[in-house]
Amino acid sequence: MVARNDKHEPTRSSRPDGCVDATVNALIVPGVATIPLSEIEITYARSSGPGGQNVNKVSSKARLRWNLNSGRLSPETVERFKTLYPSWVTLQGEVVITAQQSRDAPKNRASCLRKLRDAIARAAIVPKERIPTRPTRGSVRRRLEDKRRQAEKKQSRSFKNYE
Numbered sequence: 001m002v003a004r005n006d007k008h009e010p011t012r013s014s015r016p017d018g019c020v021d022a023t024v025n026a027l028i029v030p031g032v033a034t035i036p037l038s039e040i041e042i043t044y045a046r047s048s049g050p051g052g053q054n055v056n057k058v059s060s061k062a063r064l065r066w067n068l069n070s071g072r073l074s075p076e077t078v079e080r081f082k083t084l085y086p087s088w089v090t091l092q093g094e095v096v097i098t099a100q101q102s103r104d105a106p107k108n109r110a111s112c113l114r115k116l117r118d119a120i121a122r123a124a125i126v127p128k129e130r131i132p133t134r135p136t137r138g139s140v141r142r143r144l145e146d147k148r149r150q151a152e153k154k155q156s157r158s159f160k161n162y163e
Contacts, residue, residue, distance in 0.1 A: 029117050032124040033072045040116075041065040042109055047100040061100035062108035064116060069093040073120065081123035088119070095119075 027035040047061035068078055068089060082089050089095055097119075099111035135143075 027113055027117055029120045029124070032077070032120055035066070035070075035072050039066060039070055039072075040113075042112065044105055047103075047108075058103075058105075060103055060105045060108055061098060062105060062112045064095070064097045064099075064109075064112035066095045066116065067093060068095050073124075076126070077120070077124050081119065084123055085119055
């Protein structure tokens with residue numbers, strides 16, 4: 001029988017904050033930014049939804065606030081973030097994210113941090129520039145034939161005066 005160590009460190013998968021590095025005490029977006037948790041403000045409020053009488057007693061809804069213009073992200077990434085998530089960004093440039101899926105405050109906190117990490121990672125991706133192409137000769141021919149047939153159909157429906 002193996003002796004169990006009750007003072008073991010939780011593994012990465014068992015931690016509710018899967019995206020927060022406890023050793024650095026920061027939110028890490030791989031290849032993009034490292035945001036110290038001291039810059040992120042998380043508050044709790046009473047949640048709506050499931051929970052029965054517990055809803056009226058426990059503040060489990062998590063609300064995350066972070067200043068997007070803190071200089072942690074490149075200006076291009078900030079602009080893409082504002083374009084992708086306009087409802088999350090206030091006029092002052094703060095990101096506000098809420099989570100209330102769980103009845104557990106730490107799980108909702110982890111959900112907020114995960115949403116922020118995923119949103120920053122998505123905004124950091126530079127979209128490919130579209131290369132305009134020319135239509136093929138066949139597609140132009142088909143379009144013009146369809147256009148001619150449609151015109152003939154309309155012409156045949158017109159009123160003809162045979163006086």
